[in-house]
Amino acid sequence: MSDGGSRRETAADTERLEFAAVILAGGSGTRFWPRSRRAQPKQVLSLDGDRTMIQNTVERVKPVVSDGQVWIITNDLLAETIAKQLPDVTAKHILREPAARNTAPACGLAAFLLERRSPDAVLGVFPSDHTIGDVARFRRVVRAGAALARRTAAIVVLGVSPSRPETGYGYIELGAAIDPIVEGGESIPVRRVHRFTEKPDKAKAKRFLRSGNYAWNSGMFLWTAKTLVDAMREHQPKIAELLEKIAEAWGTPKFDKVFAELYPQCESISIDYAVLEPRSAKGEGRSELYCLPGDFAWSDLGSWAALHEHVAERTESHNANVFETEHHVEIASTGCYVFSPNKTVALVGVKDLVVVETDDAILITTREGSQDVGKVVAELKNTGRHDLT
Numbered sequence: 001m002s003d004g005g006s007r008r009e010t011a012a013d014t015e016r017l018e019f020a021a022v023i024l025a026g027g028s029g030t031r032f033w034p035r036s037r038r039a040q041p042k043q044v045l046s047l048d049g050d051r052t053m054i055q056n057t058v059e060r061v062k063p064v065v066s067d068g069q070v071w072i073i074t075n076d077l078l079a080e081t082i083a084k085q086l087p088d089v090t091a092k093h094i095l096r097e098p099a100a101r102n103t104a105p106a107c108g109l110a111a112f113l114l115e116r117r118s119p120d121a122v123l124g125v126f127p128s129d130h131t132i133g134d135v136a137r138f139r140r141v142v143r144a145g146a147a148l149a150r151r152t153a154a155i156v157v158l159g160v161s162p163s164r165p166e167t168g169y170g171y172i173e174l175g176a177a178i179d180p181i182v183e184g185g186e187s188i189p190v191r192r193v194h195r196f197t198e199k200p201d202k203a204k205a206k207r208f209l210r211s212g213n214y215a216w217n218s219g220m221f222l223w224t225a226k227t228l229v230d231a232m233r234e235h236q237p238k239i240a241e242l243l244e245k246i247a248e249a250w251g252t253p254k255f256d257k258v259f260a261e262l263y264p265q266c267e268s269i270s271i272d273y274a275v276l277e278p279r280s281a282k283g284e285g286r287s288e289l290y291c292l293p294g295d296f297a298w299s300d301l302g303s304w305a306a307l308h309e310h311v312a313e314r315t316e317s318h319n320a321n322v323f324e325t326e327h328h329v330e331i332a333s334t335g336c337y338v339f340s341p342n343k344t345v346a347l348v349g350v351k352d353l354v355v356v357e358t359d360d361a362i363l364i365t366t367r368e369g370s371q372d373v374g375k376v377v378a379e380l381k382n383t384g385r386h387d388l389t
Helices: 011-016 053-061 076-085 103-115 135-149 202-211 225-235 237-248 255-265 271-280 304-314 369-382
Strands: 019-024 070-075 094-097 122-127 155-160 171-183 186-197 214-224 289-293 322-331 337-348 353-357 362-366
Touching: 019 053, 019 103, 053 070, 053 076, 053 122, 053 135, 070 076, 070 103, 076 094, 094 103, 103 122, 103 214, 103 225, 103 237, 103 271, 122 135, 135 155, 135 171, 135 186, 135 214, 135 289, 155 171, 155 225, 155 271, 171 289, 186 271, 202 214, 214 225, 225 237, 225 271, 237 255, 271 289, 304 322, 304 337, 304 353, 304 369, 362 369
Parallel strands: 019 070, 019 122, 070 094, 155 289, 322 337, 337 353
Antiparallel strands: 122 214, 155 214, 171 186, 171 214, 186 289, 353 362
16 A cells, blocks of 8 residues: 555545444443343443443444444353344344453454455444544544555554543554545545554553553454455464355355354454554554544543543533432542442432442442453352352
């Protein structure tokens, strides 16, 4: 791909070719305990309005994808719930992983399935449990990324400009700027990827933030089916061989049996480690890795504290209390999140608490401590209380 002299791509180019959305929905449901459980994780909960997280995700991508080209990668525990929540998604496109194998086999499986029929189809990979504040901007950036993904063997990641020294995300070190892509009358900037960086410690995260040359890895990617298939064959040949055999069985009576036998043999590895990092090792000029700006009010809602922040910002009440209760009273209290939909809850002289009540459990922590809610789930499992996980 040439850095200069190439014509700018537009929406009309994107519409000519097939676009499929692959939505990753196999989460285990620990960070929003006690509301989230193994069979009711974050993506099937209504945390941000009336619709569930996965319903919002599908609604966002629908205008971008080709008809009938939404694919869901999930598991047996969630498949029926997701099918009920997404009645417009083709049933056979809700794939049930026989074993959890992280994002590389999941993304790769969709690519191998689609590559057999339409190798030039663009695949957009989207987590099922993120929030996007500016949906119109999100769609413009995705369309621009799809146009870029079709050029040579481009791999496109959406990177979010960091607002704090976050240690829970991987980072992208940005490289040279190339020609922008015009989409919807807007010029979408494009940067080469210099390298991907693992989740940093606090000191390194502060350095990344100060430099202004890093982005959070949002976990959203665009590539053609052929590009990802070729990348999996190059960087993960053992996984690729298994996925190819599974794809060969697609549409035949033996698919379920082959899927159940071979998929668990795939290494459990993220797409970052499996493809993106080894690809970036080729060097900025040869890797064909590009980053588009995720400047559309993105959040992964990774904790109760993040949910409080998200709701408070949306309602422009930044340090206020957030209540989901039948009735509430607040006296000299700030920055709390309370979920108890059938009770009256009173807060008196408290600050930055998280209180969540369900039929069988109550969580009480601080906003800062809510990062560790997953430890509660681990402890419940260790003590045999699987009914609460």
